[in-house]
Amino acid sequence: MRSSSAIRRAAGVIAVATALAFTGGCGGDHDSGGHSTDQQTAVSAGASAATDAARHNDADVAFAQGMIPHHQQAVEMAELAATRAASPKVKDLAAKIAAAQGPEITQMTGLLSAWGASPPVTSRGHDTHEGMPGMMSDADVSALEKASGRGFDMKFLEMMIKHHEGALQMAATQQRQGQNPEATALSRKIETDQTAEIQQMQAMLTTV
Numbered sequence: 001m002r003s004s005s006a007i008r009r010a011a012g013v014i015a016v017a018t019a020l021a022f023t024g025g026c027g028g029d030h031d032s033g034g035h036s037t038d039q040q041t042a043v044s045a046g047a048s049a050a051t052d053a054a055r056h057n058d059a060d061v062a063f064a065q066g067m068i069p070h071h072q073q074a075v076e077m078a079e080l081a082a083t084r085a086a087s088p089k090v091k092d093l094a095a096k097i098a099a100a101q102g103p104e105i106t107q108m109t110g111l112l113s114a115w116g117a118s119p120p121v122t123s124r125g126h127d128t129h130e131g132m133p134g135m136m137s138d139a140d141v142s143a144l145e146k147a148s149g150r151g152f153d154m155k156f157l158e159m160m161i162k163h164h165e166g167a168l169q170m171a172a173t174q175q176r177q178g179q180n181p182e183a184t185a186l187s188r189k190i191e192t193d194q195t196a197e198i199q200q201m202q203a204m205l206t207t208v
Helices: 004-025 037-054 058-084 088-115 138-146 149-177 181-204
Strands: none
Touching: 058 088, 058 138, 058 149, 058 181, 088 149, 088 181, 138 149, 149 181
16 A cells, blocks of 8 residues: 555546646637637727728728829839830839829729729820829820930920829828728828839939
């Protein structure tokens, strides 16, 4: 028969094992409903993100509906540079503009869809959006299409500077009046990117 000291040691081991098992089972900081604090935090964060995405006002809708055709015209103008520009710098800048603004069009289209808002009416005729800041007329775009070489480079830079300046006005309006966090963040990105590009184009006007 085991001694009393052996029995006490065995009881101690059992007690420690039981305590460790209990601690491991409760390590998730469960509440009375059976959900851990981590789970509750994840659910709360998801709900908050969904609320932010859905929150919008008329200014947000106007920003997306206006900036989509504005970007589309910039992409259209930029794509002309590949076959008409003489300066490699103009070609590189035009490619950068198209690469940046294409995904932003997709992003704004997605926002309008999430808000249940209609996409903008788009067509080859730009005079539909003539009152929009910086928007080129059909005659402006046709003149750019007919230009080539250094003449294209100068015209492209002059027109795109004006076009970008219009986008900055639209971005500033969104920041003052908009409510949706994603749309406002995009307006700040547009402001930062296009301010830098305006400065670059102004410098290029003296060298092309």
